[in-house]
Amino acid sequence: MSWIILLEIGIIAIAIGVWYLLKKQKYKKPTISFAVLFISVLLFEIVSEPMWKNNLLDGWAYIYRDVSWVITLGWVIIFFISFYLVDKKWPKLSEGKKFWLYLAALTIITTPIEVILLSAGIREYSSVLTQTMSGILIPLTSAPIEIILTIPLIGALVIPFYKVLMRLV
């Protein structure tokens, strides 16, 4: 069994675990929440697909070109962990303030994962994207510093989309 399949199965297992925890913790509409967040991330991934490549995963893990539902699940897990940590630690904060903490948690969790995916060759950036990069790397890694700016940008658009849809469904 290759390490890739272990990674894929690991992500799926963690996603199921997260969904189960949401259900157990009496999270509001856990299955719908999971589906809405999955769709939110997937839409974003399809739109931004020409900018990156998800390599090396098994054929069944891809939906469209190199958009992978396993990677989408990975994002969903990270978003829910960020929501959980912030909501648990600061339950009384206003939504506007929580938003910034969600972005901070998302960035702190995702940055090392992105660095690992890049060095493992699973993630690759397209040439049109690398051309716009400064060339500055995150210290002690070969990952571009722009990751630290891009992750909160993704969160800043996906989180409102998810939260607004959850208010409406």
Place this chain on the structure above:
Amino acid sequence: MAVFELSVIVISIAFLLLTHKLYKSIWKKYGIIFCGVLLFEYFTQALWINKGLEAWSYLYLDVNWIITLGWSTIIIVCMTLVNAYANNAGNLAKLLYYIISVSIVGIIAEQVVLGLGIREYSSAVLEVLSGTKMGIVPIEALYYIPTFMALVIAFVIYWMPAAAARKSR
């Protein structure tokens, strides 16, 4: 010649001046829309090329605040019209009306900027396009523009209550 740039500025200011007495929060809403569009444009700037505009209208690489202003005005005009003519619709229906109306105008606007030679797609985008077109706009705009708009409109809906609450404090 800055005809395009000046036209966008004049149309945007005219709309805001005409409506600001009817809708007290229009400037705030416009500011939030502008931020949402700018975030998205910055994030996806590797995918398109905005060229031929005056140097003063560029913010970073080819991210252009006139284009951002243009998108923001399209969004606020459509949202205002939907609010005026479908005020009794449910929130989910309204969200759909926003997305549909902005997308229709957005596709026409894309046709205009492509025709004027202001917009071009990067090589990474050209690689994934099917080649099928509506006029001169790639058919993929039917997916891309509504998705882009859905993310930005959700961003506006998410931030509007927070902005209103801040004012009432």
